Amino acid sequence: MTRRVLLVEDEPEFQLLVRTALAPLDFELSVAEDGEQGLAQARAGDFDAILLDLMTPRMHGYELLQHLRAEPGTQHIPVVIISAKTFASDQRKALDMGADAFLAKPFSSDELVATLDRLAWRTRVTFWGVRGSIAAPGPETVRYGGNTPCVTIEHDKHLLILDAGTGLRRLGIDLMRRARDTPLTMQMLVTHTHWDHIQGLPFFVPAFVPGNQLNIYGPRSVDKPLEKVLRGQMDPEYFPVALGDMSAHIAVTELRGDPVTIGPFEVSYTYMNHPGVTLGYRVAMGDTVVTYATDTEPYRSLLKQARPDGQGEAYGRKRDAQLVDLAQGADLYIADSQYAPNEYDKKVGWGHTCYVDALDVAIDAQVKRLALFSHDPMHDDDAVDAKLAHCQALAAERDASLEILAATEGHNVVLD
Numbered sequence: 082m083t084r085r086v087l088l089v090e091d092e093p094e095f096q097l098l099v100r101t102a103l104a105p106l107d108f109e110l111s112v113a114e115d116g117e118q119g120l121a122q123a124r125a126g127d128f129d130a131i132l133l134d135l136m137t138p139r140m141h142g143y144e145l146l147q148h149l150r151a152e153p154g155t156q157h158i159p160v161v162i163i164s165a166k167t168f169a170s171d172q173r174k175a176l177d178m179g180a181d182a183f184l185a186k187p188f189s190s191d192e193l194v195a196t197l198d199r200l201a202w203r204t205r206v207t208f209w210g211v212r213g214s215i216a217a218p219g220p221e222t223v224r225y226g227g228n229t230p231c232v233t234i235e236h237d238k239h240l241l242i243l244d245a246g247t248g249l250r251r252l253g254i255d256l257m258r259r260a261r262d263t264p265l266t267m268q269m270l271v272t273h274t275h276w277d278h279i280q281g282l283p284f285f286v287p288a289f290v291p292g293n294q295l296n297i298y299g300p301r302s303v304d305k306p307l308e309k310v311l312r313g314q315m316d317p318e319y320f321p322v323a324l325g326d327m328s329a330h331i332a333v334t335e336l337r338g339d340p341v342t343i344g345p346f347e348v349s350y351t352y353m354n355h356p357g358v359t360l361g362y363r364v365a366m367g368d369t370v371v372t373y374a375t376d377t378e379p380y381r382s383l384l385k386q387a388r389p390d391g392q393g394e395a396y397g398r399k400r401d402a403q404l405v406d407l408a409q410g411a412d413l414y415i416a417d418s419q420y421a422p423n424e425y426d427k428k429v430g431w432g433h434t435c436y437v438d439a440l441d442v443a444i445d446a447q448v449k450r451l452a453l454f455s456h457d458p459m460h461d462d463d464a465v466d467a468k469l470a471h472c473q474a475l476a477a478e479r480d481a482s483l484e485i486l487a488a489t490e491g492h493n494v495v496l497d
């Protein structure tokens with residue numbers, strides 16, 4: 082796949098150097114002569130990387146970098162600073178402001194290509210929908226987002242979609258913009274077929290484009306094949322277009338226990354504790370691991386209620402170890418953390434997790450980052466802030482070094 086690079090540089094000598102280095106390879110280069118032009122081009126195009134000189138006319142590189150990192154349309158694009166100003170303080174400042182690499186001028190063609198390759202092979206996780214149960218758009222959820230679960234993992238130019246909640250609609254628009262008329266092959270893992278995890282599918286534009294391929298993987302439902310359930314939600318009673326009438330080629334594969342390899346993604350999975358049949362996924366890309374375990378509830382809480390003699394809780398702890406195994410050592414653990422402790426008491430048996438329990442799993446599994454996910458539709462942005470702050474305070478009390486974030490629609494996490 083051709084990689085698109087934007088060079089923001091006014092010196093003809095370095096424009097030529099970059100042009101010469103990238104010409105024999107599969108790159109498409111655009112050049113902006115000053116910072117203002119660079120910002121306009123970055124906003125309008127979809128670039129895989131931006132090469133940025135620090136001392137550009139009209140707007141210097143630092144200011145441009147600030148804009149790139151602040152705007153949702155550009156904040157994910159890797160930025161390489163190219164500069165003859167090699168003061169340690171300048172390099173540190175640029176990296177602190179969100180640059181991904183620093184190349185000191187003059188650099189060789191090999192150094193440039195190696196840097197661009199390294200950035201292309203990073204793993205990026207993007208949240209398209211983070212809300213559990215039902216979409217909850219509105220002024221009170223505008224910061225964290227109201228769409229239901231949809232997450233992507235990008236690695237080595239491959240894309241894996243996790244769940245098809247209402248967040249999938251916007252992903253579809255973004256994929257169409259990026260594809261620019263080339264056929265798309267899309268891989269999707271579905272955890273289960275509750276509405277909030279599949280409702281985006283009928284509105285996923287790339288699935289309507291002839292020549293595109295959509296491969297969907299997930300568990301067989303309780304008493305029906307997965308494909309039949311997906312077709313069911315597009316029955317004419319519910320939706321005007323049938324699954325079979327979508328013009329892309331759609332293949333549905335049921336997962337039956339064995340790990341699967343999808344491009345660079347090694348996928349293993351286990352059952353979650355949730356009504357019906359639900360899977361949680363562990364996705365490994367070389368040494369990098371993302372665990373996606375939403376819509377689950379600790380066995381120990383549920384069994385403690387069912388067996389108040391104490392045996393239930395002990396057995397439940399044993400079963401809960403499966404989830405710790407699934408998340409073990411993950412670079413990013415995306416975890417159901419729907420309820421606050423005072424709410425969970427009243428919602429035992431609803432199939433979701435109190436965020437304190439999610440934190441316990443993250444610490445036990447020694448994950449590097451925990452993303453609190455599946456925010457309750459009744460929780461406004463301030464409630465999610467409070468959930469995050471409480472988890473961070475609890476982790477600090479336990480001297481746990483993991484990074485904790487509250488999953489936010491439109492945001493992404495880069496895993497180096």
Ligand SMILES: [Zn+2]
Nearest residue numbers: 273275355376
């Ligand atoms: Zn569910």
